[in-house]
Amino acid sequence: MPPGPRIVSVLLPQPLPEPFDYELPEGMNAPPGSFVVVPLGPREMIGVVWAERSVPSNRKLKAVAEVIAPAPPMPPAMRTFIERAAKYVCAPAGNLLAMSMRSREALEEPPVELLVIASGETPERMTPAREKVLAEAGAPLSSADLARAAGVSSGVVKALLDAGALMQVERSLDPPFEEPDPERPARDLTEEQKAAADVLKAHVSERAYKAALLDGVTGSGKTEVYFEAIAQALRDDPEAQVLVLLPEIALTQAVTSRFEERFGVVPAEWHSAAGSKARRRVWREVAAGRARIVVGARSALFLPYRNLRLIIVDEEHDASYKQEEGVIYHARDLAVMRAHIESCAIVLASATPSLETLANASSGKYTHLRLSARPGVSRLPEIALADLREQPPETGRWIAPQLAKAIEETLAAKEQALLFLNRRGYAPLVLCRACGERLKAPDTDSWLTEHRYSGMLICHLTGFTMQKPLACPHCGAKGSLTGVSPGVERLAEEVHTRFKGARVEVLSSDTVTSPDSLRELIARMEGGAIDILIGTQIVAKGHNFPALTLVGVVDADAGLRGGDLRAGERTFQLLLQVAGRAGRADKPGRAIIQTYAPESPAISLLAAGDRDAFIEHEMEQRRQVGFPPFGRLGAVILAAGSSEQANEWAAAFGSAAPNAAGVEVWGPAPAPIAVLRGRHRRRFLVRSDRNVDLSAYLSAWKERVKLPPSVRVALDVEPYSFM
Numbered sequence: 001m002p003p004g005p006r007i008v009s010v011l012l013p014q015p016l017p018e019p020f021d022y023e024l025p026e027g028m029n030a031p032p033g034s035f036v037v038v039p040l041g042p043r044e045m046i047g048v049v050w051a052e053r054s055v056p057s058n059r060k061l062k063a064v065a066e067v068i069a070p071a072p073p074m075p076p077a078m079r080t081f082i083e084r085a086a087k088y089v090c091a092p093a094g095n096l097l098a099m100s101m102r103s104r105e106a107l108e109e110p111p112v113e114l115l116v117i118a119s120g121e122t123p124e125r126m127t128p129a130r131e132k133v134l135a136e137a138g139a140p141l142s143s144a145d146l147a148r149a150a151g152v153s154s155g156v157v158k159a160l161l162d163a164g165a166l167m168q169v170e171r172s173l174d175p176p177f178e179e180p181d182p183e184r185p186a187r188d189l190t191e192e193q194k195a196a197a198d199v200l201k202a203h204v205s206e207r208a209y210k211a212a213l214l215d216g217v218t219g220s221g222k223t224e225v226y227f228e229a230i231a232q233a234l235r236d237d238p239e240a241q242v243l244v245l246l247p248e249i250a251l252t253q254a255v256t257s258r259f260e261e262r263f264g265v266v267p268a269e270w271h272s273a274a275g276s277k278a279r280r281r282v283w284r285e286v287a288a289g290r291a292r293i294v295v296g297a298r299s300a301l302f303l304p305y306r307n308l309r310l311i312i313v314d315e316e317h318d319a320s321y322k323q324e325e326g327v328i329y330h331a332r333d334l335a336v337m338r339a340h341i342e343s344c345a346i347v348l349a350s351a352t353p354s355l356e357t358l359a360n361a362s363s364g365k366y367t368h369l370r371l372s373a374r375p376g377v378s379r380l381p382e383i384a385l386a387d388l389r390e391q392p393p394e395t396g397r398w399i400a401p402q403l404a405k406a407i408e409e410t411l412a413a414k415e416q417a418l419l420f421l422n423r424r425g426y427a428p429l430v431l432c433r434a435c436g437e438r439l440k441a442p443d444t445d446s447w448l449t450e451h452r453y454s455g456m457l458i459c460h461l462t463g464f465t466m467q468k469p470l471a472c473p474h475c476g477a478k479g480s481l482t483g484v485s486p487g488v489e490r491l492a493e494e495v496h497t498r499f500k501g502a503r504v505e506v507l508s509s510d511t512v513t514s515p516d517s518l519r520e521l522i523a524r525m526e527g528g529a530i531d532i533l534i535g536t537q538i539v540a541k542g543h544n545f546p547a548l549t550l551v552g553v554v555d556a557d558a559g560l561r562g563g564d565l566r567a568g569e570r571t572f573q574l575l576l577q578v579a580g581r582a583g584r585a586d587k588p589g590r591a592i593i594q595t596y597a598p599e600s601p602a603i604s605l606l607a608a609g610d611r612d613a614f615i616e617h618e619m620e621q622r623r624q625v626g627f628p629p630f631g632r633l634g635a636v637i638l639a640a641g642s643s644e645q646a647n648e649w650a651a652a653f654g655s656a657a658p659n660a661a662g663v664e665v666w667g668p669a670p671a672p673i674a675v676l677r678g679r680h681r682r683r684f685l686v687r688s689d690r691n692v693d694l695s696a697y698l699s700a701w702k703e704r705v706k707l708p709p710s711v712r713v714a715l716d717v718e719p720y721s722f723m
């Protein structure tokens with residue numbers, strides 16, 4: 001019997017849980033991992049060959065249209081990662097494939113541009129114009145640039161090409177990244193740094209899965225230490241690839257410059273703001289194994305590395321590693337999964353590690369490396385509390401006497417102050433003094449924030465924007481709308497009136513809208529052109545300002561309100577990060593923290609400098625209720641077109657919850673943001689013991705209910721947002 005047609009299953013970057021089968025035409029070769037074009041309904045689509053089928057199909061299958069030859073096949077470890085990650089986050093594998101195929105053009109040969117260069121031949125006829133062109137044509141240039149450089153018309157260049165005195169050369173528009181050099185001089189490490197670096201280097205050289213927590217106070221040199229691990233990976237293997245994940249807002253020029261200084265070349269960068277050309281280049285070079293160091297935001301985890309030898313997750317506790325839209329995932333957790341699959345080393349670095357990571361370190365799953373001191377003379381700041389119940393600010397003001405005095409002293413000493421307030425705009429709430437109405441976004445349960453610099457009212461959840469009305473939209477009273485409590489713009493107003501002559505600037509996502517403007521502002525601060533910087537959480541991360549000696553936290557309690565699972569933990573982490581900005585060089589720093597809740601554990605233990613006691617306290621709270629890291633959590637968010645429909649289907653969904661040992665389901669309850677973009681939301685919270693496969697439980701639950709298309713259900717494993 002002749003052999004039947006060869007069949008391959010192809011995963012498509014669509015919300016599909018399984019690959020589809022296709023026939024391979026005679027003579028076509030497409031081993032697993034190949035990128036192929038296949039028909040899907042009336043369209044053609046690019047997918048990845050997931051497997052070869054040995055059992056023939058009894059259905060008539062469509063044929064693979066084309067193999068995309070220039071693209072290196074997706075490595076097996078990457079395919080395994082996509083499958084396992086999809087199961088873990090309860091999403092269709094096709095959606096995760098889509099996240100790893102973020103550049104269609106990267107699959108093709110890199111585009112080239114045609115340049116011209118002198119061929120060395122002398123044209124028969126020489127003119128002064130021709131001479132000028134040839135004098136400029138020693139290095140490849142585009143015809144237009146060459147004509148411009150020589151100050152002649154393009155006709156002269158063309159004529160020289162025809163005469164053979166110029167010739168055309170091709171240059172790739174996506175050149176490979178340059179090779180990093182691990183042997184460039186590093187800083188002399190302190191004993192403590194060296195001990196940590198030695199452990200990490202040994203991990204890397206084992207070429208097996210090894211996880212370490214690099215737990216060091218702010219400024220202790222964690223970056224310098226993990227640079228040594230990167231150098232080791234590059235040294236051990238001429239094809240090793242290293243991925244460094246950073247929170248998006250930490251991904252700045254300053255960070256990439258440090259890589260350049262250490263390894264002699266800029267790393268490949270991957271982040272959401274990168275244009276399609278930059279993405280195409282990075283994707284292709286990563287897939288080809290030529291990009292050796294990739295520095296990126298969370299989505300860089302989904303690039304198709306060929307030979308990943310080390311993953312660094314810097315600021316591993318950062319909440320921005322959790323993606324909340326589309327596929328809901330936590331990049332730190334998936335990075336650990338990927339390191340497992342790739343059999344490589346992973347380093348989680350933080351000054352304030354998450355409780356989950358600390359639990360893994362104390363159980364011995366991760367090697368716990370500590371850096372307890374800043375190198376050299378730099379010291380950690382003193383942290384003092386300003387109890388607002390005892391010494392409140394005057395009415396209409398937000399800076400209490402204790403902080404105001406410290407600002408005065410700092411200005412007098414010609415040093416810099418940073419005031420931290422994690423609220424954009426002028427006022428986070430706009431109220432009508434006549435009728436009490438609070439202005440809300442039309443389709444969302446959230447207050448509108450007043451922005452004075454732009455004169456707008458903005459919903460920070462959805463981006464809805466409107467002019468501030470002259471009259472209350474509810475009762476019609478004129479001039480009655482008033483902003484309640486402060487944002488950074490209002491704080492700046494107070495600072496301007498109270499500290500006359502001080503140079504004040506605001507750093508928030510509204511005032512710095514591009515990487516360039518951020519860089520300029522940081523440079524002004526570094527250069528001493530700013531006396532008081534007022535900022536949102538953008539200022540909390542990574543910047544070193546040598547003359548910054550005072551950090552004032554205007555409202556330490558902001559993050560404690562609302563009280564979700566991690567409120568205390570996050571407040572502690574954020575405030576410690578912010579306070580850590582003070583006193584980096586040889587000047588001692590201090591932080592003053594304004595609070596109405598000085599006795600809350602997050603704040604009192606922060607002031608006492610007792611991180612271990614805070615962690616013990618938090619751990620105990622979570623242990624008592626079986627929350628992470630002592631159990632697992634999952635969330636189900638159901639969204640429908642009307643409140644009635646939401647109630648009806650939430651009830652149906654709730655009664656379909658499978659019974660399972662060690663699992664508790666709470667809900668449904670209206671979500672704290674009960675209406676978002678016109679959709680009515682209900683939530684379930686699911687808690688399970690650690691040994692339960694909660695992902696499988698949630699997926700099975702969702703399978704049980706056939707919902708109408710107008711009702712959507714999102715599953716969230718290890719939720720970070722409880723809104």
Ligand code: ADP
Pocket residue numbers: 187188189190193216217218219220221222223224225375544
């Ligand atoms: P972290 O990542 O822990 O906040 P960094 O690695 O950014 O710390 O180090 C903080 C500062 O101290 C940086 O400017 C860094 O160059 C410097 N530094 C770190 N280690 C050393 C060292 N051994 N010798 C000199 N300077 C160091």
